[in-house]
C-alpha cells in the first residue's frame with residue numbers, strides 16, 4: 001500500500017512484527033509502563049516461571065496507591081507499594097518510587113522524563129495511556145493479562161481499530177480549556193461515541209494548544225470510548241522533549257527529528273469517520289451526572305429525564321437520583337462541599353497556574369485538596385509561588401499521586417458529599433463510596449472553590465490572565 | 466484456563482447503561498490476591514445499597530443481559546475477575562468498553578454484542594425474573610426467553626474462548642521474529658532506545 005497514509009496507519013505499520021490471517025497484528029512495544037496495579041500481571045509471569053523480556057524498555061512508578069498526605073500508611077497500601085518495589089528489583093526494572101524526584105502519575109512523568117516520544121508504541125495497564133498520544137505516539141491502555149503478555153514478550157496482539165479524524169476549527173475562548181473541549185465532544189458523541197476508533201485530533205485549535213493542553217485532550221479520548229488519541233508532532237512537541245532525562249541526545253536527536261518530521265497524515269488520506277467541532281462553540285463545561293457524557297455548559301440547567309427517551313431517560317433519572325439533583329436547576333446554583341485539583345488529566349504545571357490565577361487573593365469557601373501530577377510539578381509550583389496561593393486560599397497542598405482521582409490511597413470524598421473535581425471520571429463511587437463528582441477544568445474547580453457552588457470562571461478571571 | 470463451547474444456565478437482566486468498571490468493582494478491593502476470589506466484590510456497593518438488586522435475589526447467574534457501554538472506564542481486569550468469580554460466563558449488551566472486551570476474552574468471559582433493539586426486547590421479556598439461557602459459541606447464537614438471537618464475535622476471540630488459549634503460548638512461536646524486529650528497529654531508529 002503506497003497511497004496516502006494516516007498518521008495512525010504509519011505508526012501501526014511500523015510496529016507490526018507479524019499479522020495473522022484473521023487480521024490481528026502482533027505489535028512491538030517500545031515502552032511499557034507499570035504501576036502498583038500491575039501485581040496481577042507480575043504474579044502471572046511468576047506462575048509461569050518467566051522473567052521480563054525487555055527490562056530496559058520497562059519502567060515502573062508508584063502512583064495509584066501513593067500516599068499524598070503525612071500520617072500512617074495503611075498496611076494493604078504499604079503492601080501494594082512494596083510488591084511493586086520487589087517485582088521491579090527482581091526484574092531489573094527502573095522504578096520511580098516514592099522518594100524519587102522523578103516520581104509522579106505515570107501519564108505525567110512519561111512526557112516529563114522524555115520516555116514518551118513521537119513514533120513510539122507505549123502501553124500501560126491503565127486506560128488513560130491514551131494521554132501519550134499527544135506526542136504522536138501510539139499509546140493505549142491494556143488489561144492485566146495483556147500486561148503479563150507484554151512483560152513476557154515485549155509485544156501485544158491487537159486488532160487494528162478504525163480511524164476517526166476530529167478536526168477542531170476556530171479558537172477556544174478565554175478561560176475555555178482542552179478539558180471543556182473534551183467534555184463538549186463527549187457530550188455530543190456519547191461516552192461510547194468513538195468506540196473502536198483511534199482518534200486523530202487536527203485543525204487550527206489543536207495547533208494552537210500547548211503540549212499540556214494536548215495531553216489533557218488525548219487523556220480524555222478514552223472517556224469518549226476511543227482506543228487512543230493522537231496528535232501529529234510539531235515544533236512545539238520537539239521543543240518540549242529536547243533535553244529531557246531519557247530523550248535522545250546528540251546525533252540520535254538529529255536522526256529523531258528527521259524521523260519525526262514524517263509523522264503526519266498525508267494529504268488525501270482517508271479516515272473511517274470524520275467529525276468537525278467548532279472551538280468557538282465550547283463554553284466552560286461541567287458534568288451533572290454519572291457518565292462523562294452527562295456534560296453541559298455551566299450556563300445551562302440540569303436536564304429533565306421526563307422529556308428524554310427510553311434508556312436515556314432512565315440513565316438520567318438514576319444519575320440525578322445518585323447526584324441528589326433536581327431537574328431544571330441552574331447548574332451554577334449547585335452548591336459543593338469540597339474541591340480536588342490533580343490527576344493525569346489536569347495535574348500539570350499549566351493546570352496549577354490556571355487554578356492559581358483564579359484563587360490568588362481569594363479564599364475558598366469549601367475545603368479542598370491540591371495534588372500535583374508529579375514531584376517535579378510540585379517542585380516547580382513551589383518555586384513559582386503557586387503552592388502558597390493554594391494554601392493561602394485555604395486549600396491543602398499535598399504530595400503527587402493519583403490521590404482523589406480514584407481514592408486508592410485513602411484520599412476519598414465522603415459519602416453524599418459533592419466535589420468539584422479536575423479529574424476524568426464522575427462514575428458512581430469513583431472518588432469514594434457515595435461520592436458525587438462534578439468534572440470540570442482546574443480553573444472551573446477554582447471558581448467553584450471561591451464561590452461555594454459551581455460557577456462560571458470567566459468573570460472571575462477578567463483582567464487576571 | 467479451560468475453554469467452553471456451550472453453556473446452559475440462568476440469565477438475568479440489569480436494565481442500565483454505562484455500567485462502568487468502577488461500579489463493577491470499587492477500587493478499594495483491588496489489592497486482594499485473586500486466590501481469595503473476587504465474586505463478593507461484584508457491584509459491591511450497588512448491591513449493598515439495594516437489598517433487592519437482581520444479583521442479590523439471584524446468585525446462580527450465568528448470563529447477564531444489560532444495556533450499552535458495559536464495562537466502560539478503567540482497564541482494571543479485576544472487573545472481569547469479579548464477574549467470572551461470581552459465576553457469570555457471558556454478558557449480552559449492545560456495546561462494551563474496548564479494554565473490558567479483551568480482558569473478558571482473556572478470562573473466558575464472553576462479551577456478546579447484540580443489536581440494541583434485541584437487548585431492549587430481552588430486557589422487557591426477562592423483567593425482574595431469571596430465565597433459562599443457552600449460549601453456543603460454535604454458532605454464535607443464544608437461546609433465551611423463547612428467542613434465538615445471533616451475536617457478533619471476532620473469530621479469534623471465539624477460538625480463544627473455546628480453547629481457553631493463552632496468548633503467551635501463541636506468541637512464543639514468534640520469538641525469533643520478535644528478536645529480529647527489535648534489532649532492526651533500534652538499528653534504524655537508535656533514538657527509540659531510552660538514554661540516560
Ligand code: SF4
Pocket residue numbers: 063064105106107126128343344345401402405406424
Ligand atoms: S490520576 Fe486517575 S485516571 Fe490518571 S492514572 Fe491515576 S487513577 Fe488513573
